[in-house]
Amino acid sequence: MIDRREALRRAALVLGGALAAPTVAGVLAGCEARRVPDGAWKPRALTPDQANLVATIADHILPETDTPGARAVGVHRFIDAMLAESYPAEDRERFLAGLADVDARARRTCGRAFLQCATTDQRALLVHLDREAFATTPGPGEALFFRTMKKLTLVGYYTSEIGATRELHHAPVPGRFDGCVPLAEIGRAWAV
């Protein structure tokens, strides 16, 4: 759907410029992807099917490259925790309605629920949703499903251990501040 560089560029817009695009990929490509086992986990706000739908959409937004993708780092678990523990009921219901709308659109465009659609059809539908969601600026109190979905995916990914330490550089105690450094010397953006 979008490559990771583009995802980061957009994340920087969403998060107010806190992130920057990495230029050197593959620094840690030799590391084996450490997958988070899904076996024991049970969603609380989502049904297992909805959790799978969220994981699938998140994985389209941040797919596996030289580093693990959104599903592998458990972004859907974070989103489920936000829905179950953090969001007011109204926001939770709006998010669930957004998921239902993804399926309804999938049925209209490819005749099946989203998860049963071909990967390319899934991607086309999400590209459409993405364009729609970012074509306009939402008014105060207005939340567009795909914007929320994308924001939670990016936050969940880049604050995960894999996202922060492998996709980004992680320096919990930077020690010094260099105001101007060629990006090539760093390779990847810093986790904050």
Place this chain on the structure above:
Amino acid sequence: MGGVSEPYDAIVVGSGITGGWAAKELCEKGLRTLMVERGRHVEHGKDYVTEWWQPWQFAHRGLGEQQLYERDYPIQSKNYAFGEATRHFFVNDREHPYITPDDKPFRWIRGYQLGGRSLIWGRACWRWSDLDFEANLRDGHGVDWPIRYRDLAP
């Protein structure tokens, strides 16, 4: 109630930055000083329970529990320092409400522990300009500073 009556030269209410320094100065001048505080006892180091936590160790990755914030921390959560790592050092607005005149709202950020807000500041002190010393007077808020930049100028 029996109660013990002890004489003090000075009573300091609050153990935050201001109270803490005031009590220190008073004690060093030899005054018998009582400090009053409420909330939990915080032991330096041991009770900084989220120190060194990484983003992925927080259940909500820094986004926090929005429903809880709206209910119990509608004022505190507006402060830059409030968040998943620091919530336990802020007062619960629902349990400790206050009122202000309608035309003079005030966002009262409060700690609730030994050390007060000295535990929840940003660890950065900017050098003030004369504009800062005169801001209260110019805007008509609070109390005018009794000194100006030139009184402290190096």
